[in-house]
Amino acid sequence: MKIDNIKTYIVMCCVLAGSLFSACNKFLDTRPEDFVTPENYFNTDADLDRALNGVYNRLIDTYGRMYSRGLYSFLSISDEFFYKNVSVNNLRVLDFDAGQLDVGKLWEVAYQGIDRANLLLENVNKPKMDEAKRNAIKGQALFLRAYFYFVLADNYGGVPLKLSSTTSPTASNLPRASVAEVYAAIVADMKAAEPLVNDISTYTNNERVTTTVVQAMLARVYLTMAGEPLKDVSKYADALTYADKVINSGKHSLNPSYSNIFINHSKDVNEPQECLWEIGMYGNQQGTAQIAGGVGIENGLECPDDNIGYSGGAVHPTARLFNLFEAADQRRDWAIAPYKYVVTAGVVSKSFYTAAQVYDRTAGKWRREYETQVPKNRLYNSTNFPVIRYADVLLMKAEAENAVSGPVAAAYNAINQVRRRGYGKALNAADPAVDLPAGLASTDFLQRLQDERARELCFEGMRKHDLIRWGLYVSKMQSLATEVNNTAPAAWKYAGSAGKNTTARNVLFPVPNTEITINRLITQNPGW
Numbered sequence: 001m002k003i004d005n006i007k008t009y010i011v012m013c014c015v016l017a018g019s020l021f022s023a024c025n026k027f028l029d030t031r032p033e034d035f036v037t038p039e040n041y042f043n044t045d046a047d048l049d050r051a052l053n054g055v056y057n058r059l060i061d062t063y064g065r066m067y068s069r070g071l072y073s074f075l076s077i078s079d080e081f082f083y084k085n086v087s088v089n090n091l092r093v094l095d096f097d098a099g100q101l102d103v104g105k106l107w108e109v110a111y112q113g114i115d116r117a118n119l120l121l122e123n124v125n126k127p128k129m130d131e132a133k134r135n136a137i138k139g140q141a142l143f144l145r146a147y148f149y150f151v152l153a154d155n156y157g158g159v160p161l162k163l164s165s166t167t168s169p170t171a172s173n174l175p176r177a178s179v180a181e182v183y184a185a186i187v188a189d190m191k192a193a194e195p196l197v198n199d200i201s202t203y204t205n206n207e208r209v210t211t212t213v214v215q216a217m218l219a220r221v222y223l224t225m226a227g228e229p230l231k232d233v234s235k236y237a238d239a240l241t242y243a244d245k246v247i248n249s250g251k252h253s254l255n256p257s258y259s260n261i262f263i264n265h266s267k268d269v270n271e272p273q274e275c276l277w278e279i280g281m282y283g284n285q286q287g288t289a290q291i292a293g294g295v296g297i298e299n300g301l302e303c304p305d306d307n308i309g310y311s312g313g314a315v316h317p318t319a320r321l322f323n324l325f326e327a328a329d330q331r332r333d334w335a336i337a338p339y340k341y342v343v344t345a346g347v348v349s350k351s352f353y354t355a356a357q358v359y360d361r362t363a364g365k366w367r368r369e370y371e372t373q374v375p376k377n378r379l380y381n382s383t384n385f386p387v388i389r390y391a392d393v394l395l396m397k398a399e400a401e402n403a404v405s406g407p408v409a410a411a412y413n414a415i416n417q418v419r420r421r422g423y424g425k426a427l428n429a430a431d432p433a434v435d436l437p438a439g440l441a442s443t444d445f446l447q448r449l450q451d452e453r454a455r456e457l458c459f460e461g462m463r464k465h466d467l468i469r470w471g472l473y474v475s476k477m478q479s480l481a482t483e484v485n486n487t488a489p490a491a492w493k494y495a496g497s498a499g500k501n502t503t504a505r506n507v508l509f510p511v512p513n514t515e516i517t518i519n520r521l522i523t524q525n526p527g528w
Helices: 045-057 101-123 131-156 179-193 211-226 235-249 258-266 319-324 390-405 409-422 442-456 463-469 473-487 490-501 513-518
Strands: 081-083 275-279 315-317 339-344 347-352 385-389
Touching: 045 101, 045 131, 081 490, 101 131, 101 513, 131 179, 131 211, 179 211, 211 235, 211 275, 211 385, 211 390, 211 463, 235 390, 258 385, 275 390, 315 319, 319 442, 319 473, 385 390, 390 409, 390 442, 409 442, 442 463, 463 473, 473 490
Parallel strands: none
Antiparallel strands: 081 315, 275 385, 339 347
């Protein structure tokens, strides 16, 4: 997707072999003269813009970690999907150790983003420039630093807190901060960013961090703090405050059509009413702009034809996810593909699954047939990934409201808007056929809310995060293994492999062996 010059060329180079990030970052065309230092850089607002683009860049990652692929697929294994033809010795079935490459690279890429943000923040006051623009750059850098730490804490627990740029190899050797300390730093940065960043109306797209993005992500952070492992239930009130800020801003609304959200992504159409923040992909990994992704390829419906848009259909839904949907829920047959493409006598056509072929289906939210870029690449495309949608904000509102005051009218209203859209109903008109029944106890409302999040946000990298903060990840994965073994057709028994391998240690990734080897002050997560 076209973006505000976030072709994300990073322009600073930290010439050292730090333990927390790879040694050197530079222009993608690798010309020696592109190496720069803070002393001769950060002299203009354009320099700051380019440096900020380099911080955003780490959210994509050329090699598939972060949001180009991993954070909504193989790094987010849960009970909602499994990988076709993978049953042993693989991260995708949670059979790996602390030397696993992708787990190590996720750590590395996140700390690269943090170090780039630190360097920018240390030099943001250097050039003479418009102060409003400076503040917007500073606010985005603060938020992004916090967000990288959120990704780290979510996946590894307490991690080293590094809030200044690396100046020597030994400066990177830091002990782990506690989970509470990491979250305190995340909140501090995000709250500092809130008054600095621009309103979303400033931009022509939703790929920049704006006021409502910060507020929505603070709601998500506070909900996480209210759950496992911190269990600080006072944070539900904070989550409610920030969800309400987004809702009351009037800047966002639900797209009346669930499928159009994802069709717009595939067509490279920005739609900032529903999607507050998207990770902007660009091109198809051809030429010099190496910032494409795999949305709709890694998690796409099966298609052998390059013109329509190739996908091997690797990601398959579990029957557990499929059965959460009622037949009238329009989200089911959009999120879970009802067909695949086949070639018969040289002719490509759709082949629809039967009612018995639940495990044969694939993820279907992003369909390459809607992509407009040609020619299409088998492995990469420009489809953006939505980090936070307005539907998520409404569901967070409902969850936090229920935790603070019980299932009051405001909680019902928030969740019912999402449900009505799912069934193709008018968003703001009560509909007994699809609205939650009145009079639910708080625990029952929470259960309905948990199922609603599973339906609405499936394949968007949220299910694992939600199950962990609810304290349900291990039990849900282990029960999935039993469920698959007892009910799945013989050919699909391996769909429960990840569940069979899940133990308490899988709530967190291991600290990578590379970090343990170099940083003598760090400790390993339990069980690894």
